[in-house]
């Protein structure tokens with residue numbers, strides 16, 4: 457696998473990131489693990505699809521997003537719109553430490569994951585808005601360019617999977633996402649085998665991106681990251697597609713009107729796409 461990140465850069469600052477980005481309970485769990493184990497976990501996180509979920513992952517991903525957001529928006533509190541967050545809370549957790557008082561908005565369709573996200577983010581010092589709707593409809597909720605940043609935190613795959621589900625009449629709003637995942641993976645397998653994935657998803661994905669672009673202020677950024685889970689691969693997720701998800705959508709995004717890709721040092725384009733609105 458192309459390494460997710462640079463261990464030599466992150467190992468020496470993992471403890472500092474944990475102290476900054478974890479709450480008391482999480483930090484206690486972090487220190488329950490021996491230092492060698494924590495370092496081995498971080499190295500594994502960078503060199504193989506994710507198979508363990510511990511406080512090491514949380515410290516790293518929150519700090520990684522903190523670094524990206526700080527570089528792109530150094531001025532202070534900002535408005536961030538996350539697309540398809542599910543109940544992954546690393547961005548709101550990161551924002552609460554980086555710039556308390558910022559505005560976090562998520563457009564996320566799944567009801568169970570919305571409930572779980574609200575629970576996980578309760579009490580964070582942020583203005584928090586949950587839009588339980590398809591991000592393709594974002595302009596009905598945020599009509600003008602209010603967002604400084606639009607974030608896809610490991611979400612391109614989910615958006616594409618939901619597009620296939622909608623076409624096939626598979627519910628992703630009221631169902632348990634993990635129960636539906638095997639059917640999603642089967643759809644991806646068919647599409648990859650038939651060579652029809654791009655034809656099936658590109659146009660709805662780009663329509664969604666076009667709507668999101670209307671919710672972003674001029675000069676603002678879309679930040680897209682990706683990584684792989686071992687479980688999805690074990691369940692048959694096409695491995696080349698999973699690893700090269702961003703390489704697939706990058707040329708599509710190059711056709712997004714008013715957008716240009718920028719590169720940041722130390723953010724590997726295999727796992728990150730950063731777009732700026734002209």
Ligand SMILES: C[S@@+](CC[C@H](N)C(=O)[O-])C[C@H]1O[C@@H](n2cnc3c(N)ncnc32)[C@H](O)[C@@H]1O
Nearest residue numbers: 540541542544564565566590591610614615618
């Ligand atoms: C597995 S979850 C979590 C994804 C999360 N980004 C992560 O860390 O992997 C997938 C979520 O994507 C949401 N989703 C997929 N397509 C969406 C869309 N077009 N608009 C809003 N939410 C969407 C689903 O409703 C679900 O809650």
